[in-house]
Amino acid sequence: MEELTSTDESVRIIPLLSQFVAINSVYPHEKKIADFICRLFTKRKIKYRRQKVEKNRYNIIAEKGKGEKLIAIYAHLDTVAKSSHWKTKPLKLTVKGDRAYGLGAWDMKGGLTINLLTFMRYNPDHFRLRLYLCVDEENISLGAFRLIGSEQGATADCVISTEPAFQYGNQGIVVGRIGRSVFHVNLFTPSRHFYKYETAKDINLLAACIIKELTTYNKKTHYGKQFIFLRHMTTLTNGLSTPQHSLLEFDASSLPPDTNQSVLEFIKKTAYKMAQSFDRNIKIEVGYRYRPTPFLTAYRTNSRNAYLNILKKTIGSVTKHTAKPYFRSSVADENVFASEGITVLGIGATGGNAHSSNEWVSLSSLNTLLKILNQFLKQLDDCV
Ligand SMILES: [Zn+2]
Numbered sequence: 001m002e003e004l005t006s007t008d009e010s011v012r013i014i015p016l017l018s019q020f021v022a023i024n025s026v027y028p029h030e031k032k033i034a035d036f037i038c039r040l041f042t043k044r045k046i047k048y049r050r051q052k053v054e055k056n057r058y059n060i061i062a063e064k065g066k067g068e069k070l071i072a073i074y075a076h077l078d079t080v081a082k083s084s085h086w087k088t089k090p091l092k093l094t095v096k097g098d099r100a101y102g103l104g105a106w107d108m109k110g111g112l113t114i115n116l117l118t119f120m121r122y123n124p125d126h127f128r129l130r131l132y133l134c135v136d137e138e139n140i141s142l143g144a145f146r147l148i149g150s151e152q153g154a155t156a157d158c159v160i161s162t163e164p165a166f167q168y169g170n171q172g173i174v175v176g177r178i179g180r181s182v183f184h185v186n187l188f189t190p191s192r193h194f195y196k197y198e199t200a201k202d203i204n205l206l207a208a209c210i211i212k213e214l215t216t217y218n219k220k221t222h223y224g225k226q227f228i229f230l231r232h233m234t235t236l237t238n239g240l241s242t243p244q245h246s247l248l249e250f251d252a253s254s255l256p257p258d259t260n261q262s263v264l265e266f267i268k269k270t271a272y273k274m275a276q277s278f279d280r281n282i283k284i285e286v287g288y289r290y291r292p293t294p295f296l297t298a299y300r301t302n303s304r305n306a307y308l309n310i311l312k313k314t315i316g317s318v319t320k321h322t323a324k325p326y327f328r329s330s331v332a333d334e335n336v337f338a339s340e341g342i343t344v345l346g347i348g349a350t351g352g353n354a355h356s357s358n359e360w361v362s363l364s365s366l367n368t369l370l371k372i373l374n375q376f377l378k379q380l381d382d383c384v
Helices: 010-022 031-043 105-121 142-148 203-217 260-275 306-319 333-338 363-383
Strands: 048-054 057-064 070-076 094-096 099-101 128-134 158-161 172-177 179-188 225-236 245-254 283-288 324-328 343-346 360-362
Touching (some): 010 031, 010 105, 031 057, 048 142, 057 142, 070 105, 070 333, 070 363, 099 105, 105 128, 105 360, 105 363, 128 142, 142 333, 172 306, 172 333, 179 203, 179 260, 203 225, 203 245, 203 260, 260 283, 306 343, 306 363, 333 343
Parallel strands (some): 070 128, 070 158
Antiparallel strands (some): 048 057, 057 128, 094 099, 099 360, 172 343, 179 245, 225 245
8 A cells, every 4th residue: 555645646736626627517517527537547547437327427436445345535526607707717727825716626626636636546455445426416416316326326334525624624524414305385275256265265374374383393403403494485366266276385404313204294294283273175285396316315423433533533633633523504415425324424625615706725725635535544444
């Protein structure tokens, strides 16, 4: 096994990151960057496979090493679309002091660069090391769902993601994320002449009661918030009649141990409970709003998790500061891996302006991330 020193791999961060930023990979156009990485692997004689997700879209999976344990390092290949008001050219990495500006530099071509440099260089002695590069993270996680549905994705013991660090810089470890889902509630009643109006048959009044009662779900804990709110509503009334159909759409953020399924049950129960003081003939239908992939469910890693503790020690020794595990109030591909029971830990570089103009990543923070990741793998090799 080769060990990393600060003089060899760190000097490669800028050239590789520049190449990644120069390739536009706004979803669903990840093919060019994926082809570039495949050529790089071929040149380096690194075995990899393409996993088709859709026409012209594929994940890349590479593996090296032998052993029972399987550790994966993950990055996504796509970025969001370029927004206006860039002061530099978004597809040209522009270095000013410690900041490297460019579209996706922070989210997450910086992390992608670190994962690639690590994977190409590190040769594990006692475990299998896998690289997961996925498409469509910035959209609906088509790549991660395709991966997790295959043998290559469902078997990892631990996935390390190098998404941007929003809190605590190089000391932070993302140990959990909220779940997020969208639900619909349909209320139906026969259309009646408007002079036959009755409060007990007013489905929009029932809708108002449901909206109000669902706020009992909302709470704030020491690590996150859960809530449900109405995001959209339509109602149908024909001419001089009473309302016959209401469609309500709710957005929900949930905290573990809640799952999207338990939020669905809660909404159903609430709707039926509120309907008790209304006409018996009102029909209620509750479900997920359709999308091609499932909504992402909440997770939180146990604080006694062995990988978490090795990572905490590694961060302590590299940064000389205590590691800070924290919970994040957004969803990512990490939720997809965690929903399969895989340990998922996030470490990232610092930066700014993700998903907006003048996005930048800290080069020194990328350098530290590279050291942390390599040191973590070495620690695993020593204790597996
Ligand atoms: Zn990201």
